[in-house]
Amino acid sequence: MAKSKAITLLSIGHACVDVYQGAVAALVPYFVAERSYTYAAVSGIVLAASLLSSVAQPLFGLATDRRAMPWLLPVSTLVAGSGIALSGLGGSYALTLLFMGIGGIGVAAYHPESARVARVAGGGSHTAMGWFSLGGNLGFALAPVLVAVVVGIGGLGLTPLLVLPALVGSLLTLPVLRGPERMTSAAPRTATAAAAPDDVASFVKLALAVVCRSIVFVGLSTFIAFYVRERTGGGAAAGTAALVVLYLGGAVGTVLGGALAERRDRVTVVRRSYLLTVGAVAGLVLLPGPALYVCVALTSAGLYVPFSLQVTLAQDYLPGRVGTASGITLGLTISIGGLFSPLIGRLADATSLQTALMPLIAMPALSWLLFRTLAEPAPPNAPRPVPGGGRAGRRR
Structure with missing residues (x-):
């Protein structure tokens, strides 16, 4: 299968999975409206989807390092869709949490193996990985629209219809997995991987920066609809529009990131992006009126x-x-980020939503500081660059 076709199918499949991550936040206003949940209660729903996913995803990553599991792509897509599709049935808060957790496990099982397959399919190209990631962003962006059409018209009782993207995504994945043998190789490690050393210290710093980024994104995903309605005086449509802008902006950013990385090193691109994000988050929290949408x-x-x-x-x-x-x-x-969402919800219940969102301004600043200590990984058998210039020998 041609590289472009494989990446296109994987990108669409990625969209069909990540629509269920976006659907969690999109469903929150309907749980509030139909079941009178508090901010803290709906934060618990986001936490249920996030907690199991955050624990399970590295475990699936460890498993796929030992043996490639391409079959996880269609299976995990169906699991993610089934969990979210069942979340609106019944009035039990405990069952809602359970189904959200199942959806989170499906999402967790999908991403490590899909990232490996996408990088192999794209030949290691940053642009190809950007297009693959774009699919996930578009899935996020379409989630509020899908939820508004299905649940907004028929209520939470129609959430089983949300399983349809999972059915489509699982089917689209199959042609890629039947492609070249390298896609389904039982040995994910490449010769390059075997020759290069692991830089655990840099990886830990990167992971911490990702945590800070996650807190901002998930916090805004959960509460932006409520916040925009408060600040602009608009109705449900104003909140949904803000959520769509949040997700579509991510789609633009993902493609832009891949393109910039072909011209400059990735660490520099990421570092500058986080610095600019500090001002954008501050504007989102502090500026009134329609300017909010620009900042979002x-x-x-x-x-x-x-x-x-x-x-x-x-x-x-x-x-x-x-x-x-x-x-x-x-x-x-x-x-x-979902683990911190309940803290934001409790603070919002105790003070105001604007006050609860203010700490998010500091998160991209922390990511920027962490990336100032990182260097672009050196090619195999080449000296490793160090932050601030110069070279260091390969780490053993």
Whole structure:
């Protein structure tokens, strides 16, 4: 199968999975409206989807480092879709948490192996990985629209219809997995990986930066609809529009990140992106009126320029454990932020939503500081660059 066709199918499949991550936040206002949940209660729903995913994703990464599991792509897509599709049935909060958790496990199982397959299919190209990541961003962006059409019209009782993207995504994945034998090789490690050393210290710093980014993105995903309605005086449509802008801005940022990385090193691109994001988040929290939408778009683009670049950086820092690197990075990108979402919700219940969102301004600043200590990974058998210039020998 041609590289472009494989990446296109994987990108669409990625969209069909990540629509369920975006659907969690998109469903929150409907749980509030139909079941009168508090901010803290709906934060618990986000936490349920995030917690199991954050724990399970590195475990799936470890498993795929030992043996390639391409069959996980269609199976995990169906699991993710089934969990979210069942989340609106019944009035039990405990069952809602359970189904959200199942959806989170499906998402966790998908990402480490899909990142490996996508990088093989794209021949290691940053642009190809950017297009693959774009699919996930578009899935996020379409989630509020899908939820609004299905649940907005028929209520939470119609959530089973949300399984349709999972059915489509699982079918589209199959032609890629039947492609070249290298896609389904039982030995994910490449000769390059075997020759290059793992840089655990840099990987840990990268992971911490991803955590800070995750806190901002998941926090805004959960509460931006409520916040924009408060600040602009608009109705449900205003909140949904803000959520769509948040996700579409991410799509633009992802493609831009891949293109910039072909011209400059990834660390520099990511570092500058986080610095610009500090001002965008501050504007989002502090500025009133329609200017909010501009700040939402800039924040989203700034957070997503690093998205695919951080995945490939993680793989290059841990070339001998690509699945683990992908699982931790992709898991942290979405999942760990959900662990902080209940804290934001409780603070919002106790004070105001604006006050609760203010700490998010500091998160991209912390990511920027961490990236100031990182260097672009050196090619195999070449001296490793160090932050601030100069060269260091290969680490043993």
